[in-house]
Amino acid sequence: MDIDVKNLHPLEVKVLRHVSLGEDITAERLISELDYKVGQCNQAFSWLSAKECLEEKSRDKYVLYELTETGLDQFKNGLPVEKIFNFLKSNGPAAMPEIAAALFLEQSDVGSSFGQLTKAKAAKLNEERKAQLISDELPQDVKIARSLMEKASTAPIRENTLSAEEKKAIGALAKKRGAATSTFKLIEKEDVIYVLTEAGDKVKSDLFKANITGEEFGLLTPQMLATGSWKNGSFRPYGLNAPTSRIIPGRTNAYGDYLQWVKDKLVSLGFEEFDGPLVENEFWNGDALFMPQFHSARDIHDVYYLKDPVHCKEIEEPWLSRVAKAHEDGGDTGSRGWGYTFDHEFTRRQVMRSQGTVLSAHQLPKASIPGKYFGIARCFRYDQVDATHGADFYQTEGIVVGNDVNLKNLLGLLKMFAEEVAGAEEVKYVPGYFPFTEPSIEVHIKHPKLGWFELGGSGIFRPEVTKALGLDCPVLAWGLGIDRMALMHLGLSDIRELFTPDIESVRMRRGN
Amino acid sequence: MPKIEVSEKLFFDLCGHSYTDDELMDIFPVAKAELDGHDEGTIKIELNDTNRPDLWSAAGVARALSTYETGKIRKYDFFSSKDETKDSGNRMIIDDPSAVGIRDFSIAFAAKGKVVTEDILLALINSQEKLCFNFGRKRKTIAIGIYRSSLIQYPVHYKGADPDTTAFVPLHFEEKMTLREILKKHPKGIEYAHLVEGKPLFPYLYDDNGRTLSFPPVINSADVGAVEVGDSDLFIEMSGPILDDLILTASILACDMSDMGFEILPVKVKLPKETKYGTEITIPYYFQSAPDCTLEEVEKKMGEYLDDKECVASLGRMGVNAKCDNNVISIICPEYRNDFLHAADVTEDVMIGHGLMNFAPVLPSDFTKGNVSPAEEYARKVKTLMVGLGFQEMMYNYLGSRREYVDNMHISDEKVVFIANPMSENYEVVRPSIMPSLMESESVSGHAAYPHKIFEIGKVCYKDESDNSGTVTKNHLGFMYADNQVGYNEAASLIQTMMYFLKKEYQLAAVGEDGRFIPGRCAKIVVDGKEVGLFGEVHPQVLESWGCGVPAIMCEIDLDMMH
Known part of the structure; x- marks a missing residue:
């Protein structure tokens, strides 16, 4: 492919000038080393791949868990099941509606959380049909959930770092879509590693020869005119045949x-x-x-x-x-x-x-x-x-x-x-x-x-x-x-x- | 314009030789004819001269072509005239005064000596139909019947008959029907009922033995009135209220049939009342007259001097006998024509006979000053402004439906002009305003990128008692601006800008009830104390009626009041 280096976008120029043959090139690297945003990485990768300057070396799919807004709130203020456990612990047995009212919880959440406690033999319904604790300890799965929330509060959790028990617990608390009321959001991701091609390396040396840095001026601004800063650099040449946007003019009728x-x-x-x-x-x-x-x-x-x-x-x-x-x-x-x-x-x-x-x-x-x-x-x-x-x-x-x-x-x-x-x-x-x-x-x-x-x-x-x-x-x-x-x-x-x-x-x- | 289809064989026989299509296209203009098609033995011809019914038949066109080519004028010796009456033997038709006021006259001639072939029968039926439809205004003024004269006992009688007691078996039927029943049951009766319905007596034609010929102008009888291939003795009758039209029709048919080889037999007509021909006339009858024309008149009209010999020869090629004495051309109108009303008509035949290609084009030499109309000049000024304001010019039809122009606009129809005989309800109303046209655009243009800024400068028409016609036609500007966010303020700014550049001081005034706009968000534009237009936010009920989902402003201004 014959490439005119003058037509390369600054995002492409900076990447090419920055990398060398044999190196792994990832989005993470561009973000940390070139201060790119995720979107800019994607643009640069897609344009340079199309120009055959980069090629894909590997593609790794993985799953991430991230706290949702709800999850973040629960991390700070407790899961419903934790809240109920603590309430019963300090106040003694109580009827379901009483708990719901006191904790500002939905009846259904109270019901399901209580179910979780009874299943783990931590609580029961007494003769007065009130909820009563029968253990001092929170159930194991709740403890696991708490530790997962703590872990996720600093950075999303990669699925392959979790134990089987933790996987099971997080699976119950995560959703892929419509995750607003869940604790975790499940995100499927891909890590792609690119490498520079021979052609890309040739373009890179052309860039150096032409002294194109990717730091050339884009839009001429009133500020540049006011300060005279335009004198300190050169203007990036534009692709002359880029797609145009539509203008609807006022016009007379052709007939x-x-x-x-x-x-x-x-x-x-x-x-x-x-x-x-x-x-x-x-x-x-x-x-x-x-x-x-x-x-x-x-x-x-x-x-x-x-x-x-x-x-x-x-x-x-x-x-x-x-x-x-x-x-x-x-x-x-x-x-x-x-x-x-x-x-x-x-x-x-x-x-x-x-x-x-x-x-x-x-x-x-x-x-x-x-x-x-x-x-x-x-x-x-x-x-x-x-x-x-x-x-x-x-x-x-x-x-x-x-x-x-x-x-x-x-x-x-x-x-x-x-x-x-x-x-x-x-x-x-x-x-x-x-x-x-x-x-x-x-x-x-x-x-x-x-x-x-x-x-x-x-x-x-x-x-x-x-x-x-x-x-x-x-x-x-x-x-x-x-x-x-x-x-x-x-x-x-x-x-x-x-x-x-x-x-x-x-x-x-x-x-x- | 009449179109005819003729048998190629019959037509070329009548012409005396055959033509290629190219040759036909070249020669047809002398008969103001155009070749409309030619396939499988049929030639289709369109005739442009609606005042020359003699050309609406194979024989008529063939006669014009062969006369033009040979310069030989046909002679017909069976015409009576005011000076000479041809022998009609025992052939007579008696018109009874009872038909006067209903369908006054019936006249006829007879023919023999030629066996009717399929081609001839078709040609006769075709000319009968063309003459009745175009010249006779769909049988109103001329209806033609052709009968087997071998079955007729002369004299033939024509009268007004009682529609309920007079009965016969009509063509294509087997049972007897009264005249009134025919109007209800027979397809031709239903088609032509309006010509006789409501009259106390119906026209009726029968022979001296009481055998029915026909119920003119509706239908022939099933026996005497059923001419077939193989017949050779015919009786041709025409009825109607205008005697001269009937006589000319008889002349045309007689000449055509004579050209096809029939011997024409005159028939004496006893007229039902005193006419300019008296009370008796023998058909075919030569009644035509023609104006004289001077060589000077020809020269003035043509822009070229043609001498007496050339004028006479040119007219001869058109089948017109002429002579020229002392620079005055006098002509004898051919028996089958009656279209020489003025010397100008003689001049035209000279022109065609001489050949149009023989006149060289010359530009008029007078100097005159050109100008567009003041309305057009002002419209152009406004158009330039509207385009500058970013609007697209539209052009619309002026006829539409009541739904579009009235109902969807939520206005009263009080001032709206309606068509009395609309072809469909889609074209029933004359546009009283440009606004419905703009709304129609909006309703069909949901796919077009917004904003929609459109305008038209065009005519509207509405009732106005002060005018002689009770209506007035005006030049209006209408514009519309539709977008997600647009309202009164944008409209007011546009008006302000436009009025500034049109140099008009204006005031805005509140509008009374107007279903087209949101109350309180529309204004009248007043210039020099007169309301010249209005604008505002289109009422959602209007948008809903038109199925539009985007807000819009509209404005309409009477430009005739602005300049």
Whole structure:
């Protein structure tokens, strides 16, 4: 094993420098000669053995008996049996409860101790059912116990130093575990003797060569700075690859970071952010976007309705009348309309916003020409929640308003999004369908990792949408499916993970 | 969006040649179609245009592809129009006024001359289902029945019939049932009962001999209404309340069947009331109109000048007959379509016919100034502070259960917005506060190392009568700090630090009854005399409801009131 002596811990260094080939190395020796604690000995032995600088020569198992707290008390104040013997000796026969009360002993202890005395023919129960001594001498086993306590009061007793009689007596008074109420605690121990290996000896000489003593400075302290003592020695080099401890930092959310990056990207391209309420009505959520009121995407199985209030109070004029007219016969939008009677009650019905395009519709009456707007809007759909559908999710949408904007600009915009936001290698446009745009275009991109997929939908708002909302110029509308890229960015595959409440998983999450 | 499955053999026969999958993927966009799968003789196609029901069949897609490739527009000579009525022989259907207000109209055409094969039968059933489900809103506005015309004695009658005395043997059953019994016993009756239940009379279709054709929109009869492989004479009928939708449906089916080799036979319909077509109409009937479109409009929308020849040729590839005089393009809407509402719709067909790849992308040239919203700007400021204070930003769903948002929080539901049609009780309530989201995190994160310091800046929504919607959406900050030893003092210090850096003078005031906090250990934050938020020690009853075993403090602030 190749060992860099600079990486050795001071506990290892001091041991190696202290010992020589052929010597027995024990914990006892390190404690007395190097002033180590037991724990430090164990560390030094375990590290140096692992480095093959020390090896085990022998291992000797033995048993120790040590006085417990109770035992120490009994050594000073007497065992219950001694107390009872002395009590009876000085006071004459007495009833059990009387003894217990006088000596502050448990009835059961009195009982068992008396049993011990009667068994050794030192006491008996007289005719009055009182305890009475019949010997002046304490039983032999009690005398042995007393001598053992005396011996143990200076240092723990090694089992192999005891006679057979003493072993028997101490066995009755000791326990290995739960020894709190026993006199002695039984401890199983091992004496291990180590010796220095050839490799260890080589490391030792390297240590001397490098002049490493194990007395190098550890932590630099304010005191060392104050006294200047740091000048009188050298600093111990640390193991550079030691395991690190965990830090839990304050952090932003990785998905939020991605959304913020998209927002900043769009702002840098000249887009202004818009926002709106989560509760919408059928008018803005669908009617204003020229979706016929009977459109299948407006079904009870697609949109969430509010339980209360079911309807909003009113829809702003003149937009209500103009949109209603666009649906019925086109009004002044140049369209023939859908040709049905617009339902003025249905239009006030409240829904949870189901598409981000609602924000674009709201923006139209107040849009500047030219103007570019975007929003990342939380939307709600009546969908079974699974790996690709959330109960609520973000949609990224926007519009470009300008007197001369056209299809070729839309394609240019999509190409820019594909390259700037999605990092696309190739871009492909295909005709699409959205009720509120004509023409409608889908943009498909070839992503370096995901391959071909649909990045988003777009189109030029139908005149039935823009003219009805008072805007007589073309409006390019687009939406980007950024969640798919967000998932890839975060190394996730389940859309539900984006909004996970699990603290640990959010803490550890990071983007690419 | 409609998805269809078509027989590969039938589809390629209708196209005139076969395609590889790659070729299909390349050409499908002209029909706004996507290849969804192709296995064992079946091609799966997804159609994106919900306003083009003519494309929801093998014949419809095949027609679009072959017209695009050949530029040859199909001709259908069986259409009547306001100028010409085709001979309907003795084929007639009489709509009785008794069905008006119940299911106003039933119209029909007949077909013969082609033996129904398994592929054709399947194709007919599929288009019938797609049209009824997607275009006819699950049979509400369109229900289609196909019958064996050899068993029919003309004229056919359509009326509102007594549901308890009118009876026949419905398809797939052997015993006679009254119309009302069908709604209770027949699977289709149970499925579609809601469309007729509660009406005094039920729609009923029968021939001149009194033989039942069907109980529209529910079920056909077991004999006349049981078309099988080998049949060749068919009667196709559609019923519903909107006449134009029925006529278009008939046109689509007639064109599809004509493409499959059937001879289409017109049927005269005696309408139950005066309509814009009068009281009689012969089906199939051409009723469509289309707007004109100028070359200038095309140029403005496309950003590129296409001359008259190119526009006309492009439209031809889309199956649209067009001519161009004095820079005005006039088109004849194909018999099976009715989606030209505006000149913009003509423009789109020009675009697809010309080929999207032939338009070069150009960036818009207008200069505009970009900006995040004021709310976003403020949120970013607060976020930076919270992160500096050691908090982890979280992001949550806004829909949850009553248990999470109300019961576990020990608050009243008075201001809480509920969904009327929740898909499950797990997504029934709109989040009125960020606190339950934070508690949910705590309840699922016992394994995460403490302390837990989390926050979110997000939206909440609750009732507010002063708003037009009776609700209000707000941007809130919520944070939670859970640890073995944490309490009011830590919360108050955090608020103090935050308010200092947000430059807000504030006072704290006692909170009345609030089940979320330990009484006497929570405070309102008042800025300029207005309550902007509150914070305090989370009440053990809340921790217990969420199954949390570690103390926590929480705070929520209305950020819209802060900037």
